[in-house]
Amino acid sequence: MKYIDEFRDGLTARGMAAAIHSEATDREYRLMEFCGGHTHAIFRYGIQDLMPANLRFVHGPGCPVCVLPAGRIEAAIRLTENEDVILCTYADLMRVPAGKKDSLFKAKARGADIRMIYSATDALGIAQANPDRQVVFFAIGFETTTPPTAAVLKIARALELNNFSVYCNHVQTPPAMAHILDAGETQIDGILGPSHVSTVIGSRAYAGCCEQYKTPIVIAGFEPLDVLASTLMLIRQINAGRYAVENQYTRVVSETGNQKAQTLMHEVFEQRPLFEWRGLGSLPNSAVQIREDYAAFDAEKRFAMQGSETGETKGCICPAVLRGVSSPVECKLFSTACTPEDPKGACMVSSEGACAAYYSYGRKAAA
């Protein structure tokens, strides 16, 4: 396929790996890939194996379902006990473990009307087709899924669709990145910045983070050659003692991002003062909420939804994995009690989770 196959060429990968080996000094390089999409590219294409031994990829929290605390899922499950409600959500979220070994999938098995959708517009269609039911879209994700949610909220208001609402759980990348660098729990020498998120918010959105923590950031595409080229760019910055935001993914990411998407997000959403992340804890100004203008479409208000405090499954180290502090293989549950078929923690569920990447690509022995 055009714009995909060319970015997976094996001989180019070999040439880039050779350049990385020749330019890397004998210092340690610890590079965090923020996005789960990059984690999977690194494992799927065996990129870690091409690297010198002193270069490690540290996996970041950029997996939408992984960072959603169980309490928010439990609130959604409680909502579906109301027979009027049809809950619509992206498929990944269905199997994420909530408290008491429950999940949306199990709630659906008990008879709750929960529908997996591909796009936010599908939820809108379900609302139009079921005027006598309350359709709630369980919206999650970073700045990639936020503009689509904003778009459907705007349409719903224009159509005066009074049986549609959104349970907003959208989070923001730069504050999470800043938090991880600020906490300093693990050494990070450079960051591979998000691909799709950056198309929306632009490369400039990371400037503050880069300056404040003097950490090089390279916006990287999701294909293997993009990851290799970006890794080389990070090595060059680190070797030169520089720190700047550089953009490798110029074919879609600009400095200022997608203005139309940003305008739409600002029209519908505002900063949420505090949001709890799985693994990272409660972070101020790290998520969005629905503006007062759209309050009629805010499921949290319409149904007076309350979150709940739920701990992780006993033994699960997802929170430490999400912060890049621990590797999935350090978890006692990994590939024994916790597998993609029967996940105990969120990082094993999603195709973007670090544990799922280790499991899928045979990294059981990797340290």
Add this chain to the structure above:
Amino acid sequence: MAVVELDGIRKEVSTVLLDSVAVGDYVLLHVGFALETIDADEAEKTLAMFARMRAPDA
């Protein structure tokens, strides 16, 4: 709305997040929405740079 083709599969997606898009453009797709158009010139520049790094055929 627009129809996209992905390796033979056709699907209707939203183009509401794009300023302008034309038939034949390549787009970056996410949850049924085109997030951005792919800049063909920039893609070529990146590939030209990659080509210079290509290892010789063994």
